[in-house]
Amino acid sequence: MKRLPVKLQRELYEFPEGKIRLINWREVAPMELGNWAGLHGKMETQLIVCRETTGSKQTVMGRSVFFPGAFHDPHCHLYAEEFIYCLSGKAVAGGGNKEFLFTPGDVQFAAIDEIHWLRNPFDDPLEFIWVYSGAAMPNESGYSTSDLFNEAHTIVKKDEIPK
Numbered sequence: 001m002k003r004l005p006v007k008l009q010r011e012l013y014e015f016p017e018g019k020i021r022l023i024n025w026r027e028v029a030p031m032e033l034g035n036w037a038g039l040h041g042k043m044e045t046q047l048i049v050c051r052e053t054t055g056s057k058q059t060v061m062g063r064s065v066f067f068p069g070a071f072h073d074p075h076c077h078l079y080a081e082e083f084i085y086c087l088s089g090k091a092v093a094g095g096g097n098k099e100f101l102f103t104p105g106d107v108q109f110a111a112i113d114e115i116h117w118l119r120n121p122f123d124d125p126l127e128f129i130w131v132y133s134g135a136a137m138p139n140e141s142g143y144s145t146s147d148l149f150n151e152a153h154t155i156v157k158k159d160e161i162p163k
Contacts, residue, residue, distance in 0.1 A: 041070030071119035078142025089126035
């Protein structure tokens with residue numbers, strides 16, 4: 001992994017075999033999201049911990065920013081649990097048959113095969129950390145979106161803001 005040149009309050013640490021064990025998210029270039037199914041709008045994502053960066057075998061961690069209007073369709077992971085932690089901004093997080101206001105300090109947890117989603121209908125960017133447990137790379141999580149998730153799509157289409 002090529003690190004971005006950034007000014008930190010510490011030196012850059014190098015580790016044997018090219019695997020990074022301590023890294024600042026500012027050193028990680030944003031991912032090319034391309035046409036990743038289920039992602040819509042302007043967003044930025046950095047893949048911080050994974051097989052390629054740290055040699056992880058069962059964990060993926062990233063940082064994402066969803067700019068106003070960005071959203072992630074209802075989806076599930078067939079092989080990994082996921083949690084997201086809100087750093088700043090706010091969004092609407094959904095799971096099962098309900099939506100919730102997602103604000104700084106909140107954590108949304110989705111078990112394996114549990115449908116969940118996230119959308120930012122607000123005027124400010126949402127910044128959050130996400131973690132997959134059970135996969136070493138995002139494409140190994142069993143990520144799945146489908147129009148078969150009718151109930152979740154019905155809730156999202158209401159476009160309501162939870163209290």
